[in-house]
């Protein structure tokens with residue numbers, strides 16, 4: 115097989131290929147065979163209403179059917195509101211009606227919302243069946259790797275879920291040509307996050323040659339493969355987030371609270387950018403990060419059209435939501451914070467006062483810029 119880059123993801127529970135390239139869809143059936151998914155297997159595709167408009171799920175379905183697979187297609191409403199127990203229950207019921215069995219496979223064709231939801235359904239249906247990630251957003255380079263699957267509750271994001279690794283990630287970067295520019299920009303936030311965590315060369319490449327608009331399938335594949343390697347190396351060492359994997363949460367302790375408080379009108383990537391800035395400010399206040407490196411992070415986000423400040427709102431509801439963060443202890447938080455470009459560390463005992471001070475010191479972001 116050729117044309118795509120293939121990176122093996124070797125976790126404690128499973129080893130699987132992350133396949134990325136401008137025409138990866140053409141290699142779908144070959145990779146299925148390699149992963150042991152034979153045509154006797156039924157494939158239950160889960161997608162959303164916007165992705166179905168692109169015709170990509172239908173194209174994949176046709177390819178699979180012509181290779182002899184039985185394929186079903188389920189379409190959820192777009193948006194994080196579908197990442198819910200209610201949608202999962204509807205999907206379980208449909209799967210039962212279609213007689214999906216333990217040996218069958220769920221295929222997520224969509225962004226992070228579809229991937230998290232479909233992965234959760236696969237992790238729990240009949241106590242767990244195999245699943246495949248077919249990302250269609252830039253952000254989903256992150257969500258498709260590592261097996262964190264789950265749904266939101268009214269109280270917070272990703273509060274119910276599992277670690278359930280896919281058997282294959284197949285990422286055709288041509289599919290991003292239809293992605294709305296706001297979603298491209300949002301995905302850059304997690305790409306910049308990966309660069310800050312573990313690839314300073316990628317970070318500086320992005321500063322000198324910003325990818326603020328979709329640069330086409332080839333450059334996208336190159337950028338995403340570099341970011342994906344950062345994530346893969348971490349997930350391989352700590353699949354279930356007992357320590358090292360917390361690095362991947364930089365920007366999220368504050369970012370998730372901002373996202374939820376906005377009722378998801380601020381999208382995940384945008385909220386992570388805001389969270390990253392508040393958390394960088396916190397690190398500067400504590401003497402962990404130089405103000406020049408904080409400014410470089412802000413510059414990278416700014417060059418890519420991402421928010422460079424935090425929302426204009428009081429901190430108390432944000433702190434309340436943050437109390438449900440998985441890294442919260444009784445009186446304080448464990449945080450992943452930047453110490454430099456390519457150097458993010460996990461720190462314990464970040465206090466309420468530390469967070470308030472950082473929040474107050476961060477510029478306020480309104481549509482169009484900071485004030």
Ligand SMILES: NC(=O)c1ccc[n+]([C@@H]2O[C@H](COP(=O)([O-])OP(=O)(O)OC[C@H]3O[C@@H](n4cnc5c(N)ncnc54)[C@H](O)[C@@H]3O)[C@@H](O)[C@H]2O)c1
Nearest residue numbers: 164192225226227228250251253256257262289292293382
């Ligand atoms: N599991 C993980 O490790 C992980 C990592 C990062 C984010 N997440 C989760 O991922 C979600 C965010 O993912 P996202 O930003 O991909 O959002 P998303 O899946 O909601 O997709 C964003 C929007 O783009 C549309 N879309 C998707 N692909 C398209 C395409 N090719 N053309 C046109 N429109 C398209 C979708 O319908 C949606 O409206 C959040 O729920 C977040 O918590 C999970």
Ligand SMILES: O=C(O)C(=O)C[C@@H](O)[C@H](O)[C@H](O)COP(=O)(O)O
Nearest residue numbers: 256260262271272359362363366440
């Ligand atoms: O893979 C991980 O680990 C991450 O933390 C990736 C994050 O970008 C992602 O948003 C993840 O869903 C956050 O998980 P959570 O456990 O903090 O809810």
Ligand SMILES: [Zn+2]
Nearest residue numbers: 304366382386
């Ligand atoms: Zn994220």
